[in-house]
Amino acid sequence: MHRVASQQTQKIALKASASRRKGLFITCEGIEGSGKSTQARALARYLQSKGWQVLETREPGGTPVGEWIREMFLRPDRNWHATDPFTPECEVALMLAARSQHVVNQLLPALQQGAIVICDRFSDSTLAYQGFGRGIPLPVLQRLIRWATRGLTPDVTFLFDLPVSRGLQRRWHDADRLDREPAAFHQRVRKGFLTLAQQHARRIHTINADRSARTISQHLITLLEPLLTDGLRTRRLVIKRL
Numbered sequence: 037m038h039r040v041a042s043q044q045t046q047k048i049a050l051k052a053s054a055s056r057r058k059g060l061f062i063t064c065e066g067i068e069g070s071g072k073s074t075q076a077r078a079l080a081r082y083l084q085s086k087g088w089q090v091l092e093t094r095e096p097g098g099t100p101v102g103e104w105i106r107e108m109f110l111r112p113d114r115n116w117h118a119t120d121p122f123t124p125e126c127e128v129a130l131m132l133a134a135r136s137q138h139v140v141n142q143l144l145p146a147l148q149q150g151a152i153v154i155c156d157r158f159s160d161s162t163l164a165y166q167g168f169g170r171g172i173p174l175p176v177l178q179r180l181i182r183w184a185t186r187g188l189t190p191d192v193t194f195l196f197d198l199p200v201s202r203g204l205q206r207r208w209h210d211a212d213r214l215d216r217e218p219a220a221f222h223q224r225v226r227k228g229f230l231t232l233a234q235q236h237a238r239r240i241h242t243i244n245a246d247r248s249a250r251t252i253s254q255h256l257i258t259l260l261e262p263l264l265t266d267g268l269r270t271r272r273l274v275i276k277r278l
């Protein structure tokens with residue numbers, strides 16, 4: 037982790053108990069219209085303003101190949117006259133192809149340099165959308181995800197939660213292929229995220245996203261501050277719940 041202070045870069049060595057990986061990997065997850073992208077951006081700005089080295093990125097995307105896959109995945113109507121619907125397996129293959137590029141070419145090098153990586157969606161989205169949403173068995177996905185990510189998992193995940201109807205309301209004006217899925221699909225995805233949050237309660241922190249952007253930003257900062265001071269130095273990645 038780097039904190040840049042008056043032209044100097046001071047390295048904080050992390051006492052990693054199990055692994056010696058440097059940096060901090062934060063992911064933001066949630067259903068459509070949950071406001072996670074706005075929050076990821078605000079958090080990145082805040083941490084940068086405090087002198088931390090930050091990589092702000094997203095999935096699918098974050099690399100030239102990943103952004104190309106994103107466009108194909110979300111806007112097929114704009115890019116070619118596709119008449120065949122995506123199969124769930126094809127969706128998984130595309131997401132994992134993009135993720136592999138991202139992990140190997142961007143995320144691992146940034147973490148190795150000690151950056152804070154803030155990623156708008158990562159593997160939990162594949163479990164929620166293609167697993168809970170499309171019905172691909174979770175053990176199959178978990179195995180493929182481990183393979184495609186070389187085992188990289190987030191240190192901290194913020195799950196921005198709100199009712200599906202509220203989220204979709206925010207997205208009606210520029211709906212992409214997934215936004216246009218029926219409400220029942222988005223309900224399964226939301227339930228999936230909440231199930232994952234229960235299963236990984238230490239990593240995934242559920243944030244009430246049905247509040248003003250400013251209030252949510254403040255909440256995230258309050259959660260992260262102790263981690264960046266005490267917790268991080270000892271590599272105890274436990275964030276106190278407010």
Ligand code: TMP
Nearest residue numbers: 095096131157158161162165166214215
């Ligand atoms: P967003 O960045 O606006 O949230 O759009 C990304 C879309 O891609 C969103 O509908 C969720 C979907 N998605 C998946 O279905 N599986 C995945 O693994 C990821 C990363 C995203």
